[in-house]
Amino acid sequence: MYGLEMMTFNIKDGFLEAIVRGHRSGLLTVGDYNNLSQCETLEDIKMNLTSTDYGAYIANEASPIYTANIVEKCTQKLVNDWNYMRSQADENLATFMDYCTYGHMIDNVVLIVTGTLHERDVQELLDKCHPLGMFDSIATLAVAQNMRELYRLVLVDTPLAPYFSENLTHEDLDEMNIEIMRNTLYKAYLDDFAAFCQTLGGTTAEIMGDMLAFETDRRALNITLNSIGTELTREDRKKLYSNFGLLYPHGHNELAIAEDFDQIRSAMEKVPAYSGIFSKLGYGESQMLDKLLYEEEVKKCVDCYEQQFHYGVFYSYMKLREQEIRNIMWISECVAQDQKGRISDGIVYIF
Amino acid sequence: MTDLTHPAVWFYIPCAITWICFVISVGSPDRFIDYDWLWLLFRNMSPYFWSAMGVALAVGMSILGAAWGIFITGSSLVGAAIRVPRITSKNLISVIFCEAVAIYGVIVAIILQTKIEMVEPLKDSVTYSKWAMASGYAIFGSGVTCGFANLVCGMCVGIVGSSCALSDAQNSSLFVKILVVEIFGSALGLFGVIIGIIMSGGVKWSEDA
Numbered sequence: 151m152y153g154l155e156m157m158t159f160n161i162k163d164g165f166l167e168a169i170v171r172g173h174r175s176g177l178l179t180v181g182d183y184n185n186l187s188q189c190e191t192l193e194d195i196k197m198n199l200t201s202t203d204y205g206a207y208i209a210n211e212a213s214p215i216y217t218a219n220i221v222e223k224c225t226q227k228l229v230n231d232w233n234y235m236r237s238q239a240d241e242n243l244a245t246f247m248d249y250c251t252y253g254h255m256i257d258n259v260v261l262i263v264t265g266t267l268h269e270r271d272v273q274e275l276l277d278k279c280h281p282l283g284m285f286d287s288i289a290t291l292a293v294a295q296n297m298r299e300l301y302r303l304v305l306v307d308t309p310l311a312p313y314f315s316e317n318l319t320h321e322d323l324d325e326m327n328i329e330i331m332r333n334t335l336y337k338a339y340l341d342d343f344a345a346f347c348q349t350l351g352g353t354t355a356e357i358m359g360d361m362l363a364f365e366t367d368r369r370a371l372n373i374t375l376n377s378i379g380t381e382l383t384r385e386d387r388k389k390l391y392s393n394f395g396l397l398y399p400h401g402h403n404e405l406a407i408a409e410d411f412d413q414i415r416s417a418m419e420k421v422p423a424y425s426g427i428f429s430k431l432g433y434g435e436s437q438m439l440d441k442l443l444y445e446e447e448v449k450k451c452v453d454c455y456e457q458q459f460h461y462g463v464f465y466s467y468m469k470l471r472e473q474e475i476r477n478i479m480w481i482s483e484c485v486a487q488d489q490k491g492r493i494s495d496g497i498v499y500i501f
Numbered sequence: 502m503t504d505l506t507h508p509a510v511w512f513y514i515p516c517a518i519t520w521i522c523f524v525i526s527v528g529s530p531d532r533f534i535d536y537d538w539l540w541l542l543f544r545n546m547s548p549y550f551w552s553a554m555g556v557a558l559a560v561g562m563s564i565l566g567a568a569w570g571i572f573i574t575g576s577s578l579v580g581a582a583i584r585v586p587r588i589t590s591k592n593l594i595s596v597i598f599c600e601a602v603a604i605y606g607v608i609v610a611i612i613l614q615t616k617i618e619m620v621e622p623l624k625d626s627v628t629y630s631k632w633a634m635a636s637g638y639a640i641f642g643s644g645v646t647c648g649f650a651n652l653v654c655g656m657c658v659g660i661v662g663s664s665c666a667l668s669d670a671q672n673s674s675l676f677v678k679i680l681v682v683e684i685f686g687s688a689l690g691l692f693g694v695i696i697g698i699i700m701s702g703g704v705k706w707s708e709d710a
Contacts, residue, residue, distance in 0.1 A: 156660050160573045168580025168667060175584070175671050458664055 155352045159459040162240040167458070170467050173231055174455060176203035178474055179501045186481050187493045195220065195482055203227070217482040224478055228471045229281045235464070242350060246461045249343045250468055252309060254283025256339060259310070260332045262291040263300065263323060282468075285309075296322050297331065313338035326381070333373055333390040340366050340392050353460035359394075361450050361462065366392040367401075367424070368443050374405045374414055375439075396421050444498045448473055452500065473498055544628050548637020549617070555644025556613045559697065562648030563606020563655070563690075570599035570659025577663035581670040588669045591676055595662025598687045602655040605694045609647040612698060613640050618706040636704035643701040650693020657686040 159167075178186075182202060189195045192215050199220070200209045207223040236247045258279040265275040272292040279288070287304050294300040300323070301314050313335045340362060347358040370391045377387055388406040392398065397405065397418075404417035419425040427442045451466035480496040524534055574595045582589045617640065622629050629637075665679040 157569070157573070157656055160576045160663060164573065164576030164663065165580040168577045168670075169583065171667050172581060172584035172670065458667065 156459050163243050163461070166235050166239060166243065167463060169235060170463050171455070173203075174463070174467055174470070177470055177500055178202060178477070180499055183477065183481070183497055183499065186478070187490065189481075189485055192216070192220070192482060192486055195478075195485060199224075199478070217479060217486055220482050221475060221479050224475045225281065228468070228475070231471075232282060232468065243461060243464070245346070246350070246354075247464055248309065249346060250465050251282045252339050252343070253336065254280040255285060255308065255310060256283070256313075256332060256335045258283040258288060259291060259305070259335075260328060262288065263294070264325075264328055266292045267323060267325070267328070294323075297327070310335060310339075313342070330382075330386070330390070333369070336369065337366075337390055337392050340369075341394065344392075344394050347461075350461070353457055354462060357454050357457065357460055357462035358465065361454065361465065363395040364423075364447065364450055366395040367397050367421075368447070370395070370397055370402065370405060371414065371418065371439075371443075374408055375411070378409060378411075396423055441496070441498065444473060444476075448498050448500055470500055474500065548629055548633045551637035552613070552617050552640035555641035556610050556617075557644070558641075558648040559613060559644035560606045560610035560648075563609075563651035564603045566652035566655025566690075567599045567603035567606070568655070569652075570602065570655035570657075570662065571596055573656070573659035574599065574662035574666065578666040581666050585670040587673075588666060588676075592662070592666045592669060594680065595658065595665055595683060598658045598683055599655050599662070601687060602651045602658065602690045605690050606647065606651050609644070609694055609697050613644055613701055616640060616701050616704050620706045630707060632708060633706050636706050639704050640701050643697040646700065647693045647697035650696075651690045654687060654690030654693070657689065658683055661686055 182198070185198050186195055189198060193213065196208055196211060196215050199205070204224055204227055207227045208220065211219055211223065232247070232251075236244065239247055261279060262272070262275050265278075266272070272289055275292070276289060285308050287307065290304045291300065294303055301311075305311055305314060315334075315338070344359065344362045344366075347362065348355050350358075373387065373390050384406045388402060391402045391405070401417055401421060404420075405414065408414045408417055415428050415431075419428050427439075427446055430442055431438055447469060451469050454460075454462040454466045477497045481493055484490055484493045484496070524539070527535065527538060574592070578589065578592050578595075582592075616636070618636075620629065620633050661679065661683045665676060665683065668679060669676040
């Protein structure tokens with residue numbers, strides 16, 4: 151019941167909540183980003199990062215240092231923090247934290263399958279996978295020739311198994327079908343995650359419901375934008391939208407028939423929560439949309455720390471760290487390519 | 502979603518139904534619920550049972566509340582102190598407030614216990630005189646009051662203490678402000694103690710005491 155969870159939350163999860171709040175206080179601030187923006191070379195960036203939370207990870211990197219190294223070390227910190235918390239998590243929190251990583255698992259599966267399609271080396275692909283989404287038999291994905299084998303050989307033993315439905319497994323593996331597979335898996339995953347959060351009840355259900363609704367609406371928007379002008383039919387497009395969120399069901403009907411950006415805009419603006427985002431975009435512009443969506447996500451994640459005694463803080467921590475790593479990557483690339491004027495275009499400030 | 506394994510279905514409802522059937526079924530055949538028989542039940546319960554329960558509840562519930570509050574505060578404090586060790590010494594105050602709640606319970610239990618006197622039942626029966634019955638109930642009520650007040654006070658101070666530790670870790674100027682909230686919370690236990698002592702103050706177990 152709402153409110154009474156304050157009395158029992160700390161039994162199992164009080165320690166880990168305090169730990170994740172400690173990590174949150176170590177996220178980079180505007181001042182840190184300003185210091186990083188002043189850097190002339192990647193060595194300076196490395197030196198600046200050494201005085202932040204990333205210090206232990208990046209201090210011993212050998213010169214010359216590249217953007218990929220920096221990003222890898224920063225991701226390593228996220229992974230270590232996450233595993234530290236996950237290994238001490240008791241039930242319900244453990245399942246919740248696993249659910250948070252299934253999105254990365256889906257991305258890794260699609261990465262390997264696509265890479266294999268383009269005849270890349272399996273080892274090289276495994277290096278590019280996100281560490282939070284690894285599972286044991288992931289390398290075997292390279293062997294599968296079609297989707298049924300993919301499912302039967304590898305994915306049936308993973309947590310992604312229930313997200314495969316019958317109509318998905320009859321397809322061959324080509325570009326279009328892989329993208330459809332990715333989005334169908336993601337839809338099933340988000341539906342499942344949202345249902346799980348609702349069974350947890352209380353504050354967790356409310357906060358995670360809100361954040362997952364935004365996530366699913368954002369994906370619906372991106373799917374629509376990317377499938378304008380392709381051969382994806384309207385019915386197929388509609389099948390890729392989740393069964394919850396602010397756009398469900400009427401917004402989805404309108405998005406399914408949208409053929410250009412203005413129709414999409416008019417469909418989204420009917421939802422009051424998203425009309426603010428679209429009012430910041432001028433007419434006909436869609437480049438800024440990604441950044442505005444990231445900003446909205448970051449705002450939701452930061453707001454969820456206002457409440458105590460719920461699991462949303464763990465999900466938010468993962469999202470905020472990833473945004474921070476994206477910011478560091480952007481700054482490093484701008485510095486490496488000597489385009490420092492564009493740094494502020496790409497950073498989403500967290501605090 | 503109806504959960505058929507919930508304790509309400511398998512414990513509370515059967516207990517309630519059994520008790521209701523019992524109350525209705527025993528006693529006189531010409532009345533639905535036989536109040537005279539029920540009063541007999543209460544009349545024959547010794548006031549020492551009630552007073553002993555009062556003492557037990559006073560100390561038991563207070564310590565339950567204190568323990569609850571300490572673990573709520575303690576788990577958050579330990580986790581937050583890994584990163585920010587300076588908060589440990591100041592935030593022990595939250596733990597001390599919770600501990601004070603347990604001490605209130607012990608004090609009230611000792612006071613209540615000294616009020617219990619040995620009296621004889623009425624002649625040729627097992628019931629006690631009206632002063633003894635009243636004293637038994639008074640001590641029971643006093644113990645329950647103090648116990649429940651301290652139970653919720655301990656939980657309140659614990660939850661606020663947990664938030665205090667986490668806020669102090671982020672921004673040390675917040676500590677004193679949240680401490681004020683805790684002080685108000687710990688006053689709740691004190692209210693229970695005061696009422697408990699007043700209630701048990703006037704007990705006399707026999708007419709000439």
